Amino acid sequence: MSNHQKRLSVPKSWPVERKTETFTVKADAGPHGEAGVPLLIVLRDVLGYADSRKEARYALNNDSVLINGKAVSDEERPVGMFDILAFVERDEYYRVFPGEGGRLALTPIDEDSAQSKLGKIVGKRAVSGDQIQLTLHDGQTLLVEEDTDYDGGDSIVVGNDDDEVVAHFEYEAGALVTAVDGAHAGEIGEIDEIQVTPGSSSNNVLVEQTDGDGFETVEEYVVVIDENFVDEDAADAATDDDGGDDE
Incomplete structure (x- = not known):
């Protein structure tokens, strides 16, 4: 299978110029489905932290790039909505946020804000042990107590280290x-x-x-x-x- 993706056919959320070259890197399987942007594009085309795939691999092999608190070594790992990017050596932190026209954009945040990420609840089902399994927009699942008041469409903020819910925003009028x-x-x-x-x-x-x-x-x-x-x-x-x- 090819590791290349034609620029003209990339999802509209990808922050790449479509007519400068024929191909760009293809996203690996992972979170966010087809809308996920390969990390290499973020490092090379958006931030300019690498000029080539080789430079990106070197940075990733040093465990200096984190997504949602975890070191990433795959330059094709998909990055998507509300992910938290941390560049340890640079002391820089970003949240992936929707930009104009649906393109993913990076919003600078501080280190404290980078310790958790926002997720929209898109699935909810009962599992054994009197618990509820929530599925978030990026495919992450987590277990919560059965009596917790989370509904589909709500958003929660989840700690990167322990997957604990630290905030809950209800999907309702006025939100x-x-x-x-x-x-x-x-x-x-x-x-x-x-x-x-x-x-x-x-x-x-x-x-x-x-x-x-x-x-x-x-x-x-x-x-x-x-x-x-x-x-x-x-x-x-x-x-x-x-x-x-x-x-």
Whole structure:
């Protein structure tokens, strides 16, 4: 099987120029499915920390690059939405976040924020031992107590070291959300209404914005976030209903 991917056919979330060259690296099997971006593209094309696959491999072999708290040695390992990237030797930390047009972008964060990652709950089922298994958007699974109040569509923040849930954000009217796909990918606002659609069709979500016209999308495309997961100006614009002073 080829290790190359034609640039013209890469998913729209990949932050690569499509017409500069014919091929780019192909993502390995792993988290995030087809939307996962190979780590090599992040190191070479986005951050400019490596000029070639060989340089990227050297950096990775030194255990100086972490994804969600774990050292990574495979330059084709997929990187996706809300992953935490840590560059130990540089003392730099980033969260993968939806950018304009749905392209993945890197948001600088501090070391404390890099100790946990956000996950959207996309699956929930009972398992033996009076526990519940949650499945997150990137395929990660974790066990929680049966009486915990987590529902599909909610978001949780999970510690990288111990997989403990450190925060929980409910999917409900008034929640701060970002769109991660579709025409409004990268936009932020508050849920105004969740319109339940009969049958197998996706529910619609109406999102209001104080600095925009708001938008409508399907609920699969929205993720509940906290103000700490976006830059301060964007969070203020999405949630400031009283026209408070800007500094």
